[in-house]
Amino acid sequence: MTSLLPGIAQATHQTAEVLSLESIVKVYGSGPQSVTALDGVGFTLERGSFTAIMGPSGSGKSTLLHCAAGLDTPTSGSVRLGGTEISGLSKKVLSAFRRDHVGFVFQAYNLLPALSVEENICLPLLLGNKSVEPSWLDFLLDSVGLAEHRSRRPSALSGGQQQRVAIARALITRPYVVFGDEPTGALDSRSAKQVLDLLSHTARELHQTVVVVTHDPVVASQADRILFLADGAFAGHLDGATPAEITRRMTSLGEW
Numbered sequence: 567m568t569s570l571l572p573g574i575a576q577a578t579h580q581t582a583e584v585l586s587l588e589s590i591v592k593v594y595g596s597g598p599q600s601v602t603a604l605d606g607v608g609f610t611l612e613r614g615s616f617t618a619i620m621g622p623s624g625s626g627k628s629t630l631l632h633c634a635a636g637l638d639t640p641t642s643g644s645v646r647l648g649g650t651e652i653s654g655l656s657k658k659v660l661s662a663f664r665r666d667h668v669g670f671v672f673q674a675y676n677l678l679p680a681l682s683v684e685e686n687i688c689l690p691l692l693l694g695n696k697s698v699e700p701s702w703l704d705f706l707l708d709s710v711g712l713a714e715h716r717s718r719r720p721s722a723l724s725g726g727q728q729q730r731v732a733i734a735r736a737l738i739t740r741p742y743v744v745f746g747d748e749p750t751g752a753l754d755s756r757s758a759k760q761v762l763d764l765l766s767h768t769a770r771e772l773h774q775t776v777v778v779v780t781h782d783p784v785v786a787s788q789a790d791r792i793l794f795l796a797d798g799a800f801a802g803h804l805d806g807a808t809p810a811e812i813t814r815r816m817t818s819l820g821e822w
């Protein structure tokens with residue numbers, strides 16, 4: 567797997583601030599049954615940063631990720647992604663915005679079984695009627711170690727290889743942010759390390775902003791900054807922390 571070289575990806579997004587959330591409130595349901603999943607959360611991320619979101623089960627991590635990525639709409643508050651206020655966009659416009667400007671890596675790889683590796687990677691461009699830049703595709707295939715397998719179907723790949731296809735697919739549009747929800751959750755430790763190394767190289771060498779939700783202190787220890795949530799509210803942060811420090815902080819926040 568070749569290293570992701572600095573300077574190869576064009577710096578298409580000039581502003582340093584790429585994601586900004588202000589006073590995000592998310593209430594599910596209404597009346598006495600309603601659940602306040604997020605209660606006034608805000609943060610700002612700069613381009614090229616690698617951020618992990620952690621917190622006890624039910625603290626609002628997935629809800630926050632979904633609101634930040636435009637997969638869900640906050641009840642109130644503002645989400646600016648790549649300079650666009652996305653919280654007021656219609657479903658149709660938001661869906662096109664996500665396809666063109668946001669990358670996703672989930673625990674499930676979500677690859678289309680009938681398509682080859684390279685067709686899966688190029689899918690967001692094809693769906694958006696954008697042309698594929700062959701040198702960028704080759705570079706990504708090489709970077710994720712799958713150049714020799716570009717014509718294979720996902721079923722002929724290991725779980726780690728499939729997740730690397732999903733990472734290349736997330737990067738093909740040069741998105742403002744790549745969001746990961748437990749991206750290594752389904753992988754054995756060796757494949758998880760490869761995927762994690764790939765995400766952190768992506769942030770450091772391509773200046774690609776990465777945000778992951780994780781329960782795993784080893785995954786979080788790769789991030790520049792860890793944001794902690796508890797009961798739907800911001801509960802502090804750690805920068806450049808070790809797995810042991812992260813574990814201590816998580817334990818202090820309650821059961822996880």
Ligand SMILES: Nc1ncnc2c1ncn2[C@@H]1O[C@H](COP(=O)(O)OP(=O)(O)OP(=O)(O)O)[C@@H](O)[C@H]1O
Pocket residue numbers: 594595601602603621622623624625626627628629630
């Ligand atoms: N669609 C929904 N309808 C109602 N309540 C929801 C919904 N989704 C999440 N919640 C509630 O919102 C709160 C936050 O959930 P969320 O999934 O964001 O937490 P989490 O920190 O990601 O949890 P976990 O670590 O267990 O995945 C929880 O109380 C959850 O039960």
